[in-house]
Amino acid sequence: MEMVRACMRPAASASSGPRVLVLGGTGRVGGSTATALSQLRPDLNILIGGRNREKGMPLVSKLGQRSEFIHVDIRNSSRLKEVLEGVDLVVHAAGPFQRDDKCTVLQAATFTKTRYTDICDGVDYSWRAKSFHEQAKASGVPALITAGISPGVSNVMAAELVRTAKGESGGEPETLRFFYYIAGTGGAGPTTLGTSLLLLGEDVIAYDKGSEIKLKPYSGARNIDFGKGIGKKYVYLMNLPEVKSTHKNLGLPTVHALFGSDPFIWNWGMETFANFLPSVRVVSQINYYLRPGLLAPLTLWVKV
Ligand SMILES: NC(=O)c1ccc[n+]([C@@H]2O[C@H](COP(=O)([O-])OP(=O)(O)OC[C@H]3O[C@@H](n4cnc5c(N)ncnc54)[C@H](OP(=O)(O)O)[C@@H]3O)[C@@H](O)[C@H]2O)c1
Incomplete structure (x- = not known):
């Protein structure tokens, strides 16, 4: 697990509660993450990001009024930047990370100054993400990469x-x-x-x-x-x-x-x-x- 930069900015929409976008929220890990976050912090507005609204709506209904579905394909950088405006934290769980030769979400997050974390489990992707350290530092956003079980928790155990x-x-x-x-x-x-x-x-x-x-x-x-x-x-x-x-x-x-x-x-x-x-x-x-x-x-x- 690598802490690229740790500094916080005020929540963008503090009056109505922070907004967290879970990319891959229609999947197993993203969906579980969204559910756990809403249980831990009922004040969060949880946005479920994915390409398939029908797949996302049952979870949005389960999470309640503070949740909504956001249609986004992570390969579309301009759409990503658009949806990240006003988001306080983005959790990237829209794998696979292997064979992905870009870090579109991390780059969009540093561009929009959105706090970022991912559950990357790919070797090349994780080292590519690390190469954005200076960029993240310059934009002042915390970006915590590879924060899943492997290599996140396993690195901490090691x-x-x-x-x-x-x-x-x-x-x-x-x-x-x-x-x-x-x-x-x-x-x-x-x-x-x-x-x-x-x-x-x-x-x-x-x-x-x-x-x-x-x-x-x-x-x-x-x-x-x-x-x-x-x-x-x-x-x-x-x-x-x-x-x-x-x-x-x-x-x-x-x-x-x-x-x-x-x-x-x-x-x-x-x-x-x-x-x-x-x-x-x-x-x-x-x-x-x-x-x-x-x-x-x-x-x-x-x-x-
Ligand atoms: N680090 C770790 O310890 C750890 C542990 C478990 C899993 N993982 C990784 O986490 C990732 C997710 O695993 P999972 O089990 O949750 O898989 P999953 O159930 O298949 O979920 C992946 C989700 O990502 C969405 N997605 C894929 N491509 C997308 C794109 N271009 N734009 C927007 N959404 C997209 C998919 O939605 P649609 O295809 O419907 O759009 C799907 O709902 C995998 O890469 C896995 O290797 C890491």
């Missing part, structure tokens, strides 16, 4: 583990491995599964004794004990953003991320896609036909 390891041993940690295990089929939206499949078309960037290496996706199986109630599960190499950020920012020489799924047949499927599907375009289309699993227990392992 930083804490490294801090603890340094304190206990007095030495410098050498190796960090992220192990993720996903179970079930409900909860997350179709884009999340699409993302997992897109990742199978990407080389895995990892670090070995300080050198960047490229590895094959869904290779390097390990059997990891996730503890009581879950037990031992197989996990495989995936290209996840926390590998680069922990290597660069925490200074760990060796970092990898491995990911596994239940039921086990999903792992065979993922391995098969990684081995035999030649084109990422084909992989991305499968997005529409399969349902994803839930991001569940995450463990980290640090060797000092």
Whole structure:
């Protein structure tokens, strides 16, 4: 999780309550975020942003009078700037972030001086977003990027583990491995599964004794004990953003991320896609036909 700039400006519409726009609010993560925000802060006006009004209206009705649907395609910069005028905070959950070669929402937010956060989980996107640091600083808006579970919470967990390891041993940690295990089929939206499949078309960037290496996706199986109630599960190499950020920012020489799924047949499927599907375009289309699993227990392992 990267804090690009932390400074607050007064809410644009304080008299009627702050206005929060959730892009991708018609999806699973955006919809859950909007619901949680309205429960935590009933004074917020929550705008559900997306391309499909019919998909958004049930949530708008559920959230009540302070909510409305805003038709916006995040690829349309001028429309984005228009809808961000008068918005106090924009939450960007309209993935997939992989293969997106622009940061239209972040750029529009810095242009309109709107506070910004996203749940980006893509390596290239997150580093591109970081390159707007000076721009965000100049416009004086707080922009919190990659604030989801992975790499947001996982980076914070890694930083804490490294801090603890340094304190206990007095030495410098050498190796960090992220192990993720996903179970079930409900909860997350179709884009999340699409993302997992897109990742199978990407080389895995990892670090070995300080050198960047490229590895094959869904290779390097390990059997990891996730503890009581879950037990031992197989996990495989995936290209996840926390590998680069922990290597660069925490200074760990060796970092990898491995990911596994239940039921086990999903792992065979993922391995098969990684081995035999030649084109990422084909992989991305499968997005529409399969349902994803839930991001569940995450463990980290640090060797000092
Ligand atoms: N960082 C993390 O820990 C974390 C965890 C879970 C998920 N994610 C990421 O969060 C994203 C959302 O996941 P999800 O499970 O909520 O997926 P989802 O249910 O498919 O929701 C994505 C939403 O984005 C909207 N959208 C897509 N393209 C858009 C565009 N050009 N303009 C406006 N709206 C657009 C879609 O609406 P329409 O297509 O109907 O317009 C859809 O409602 C994914 O990229 C996923 O990888 C990150």
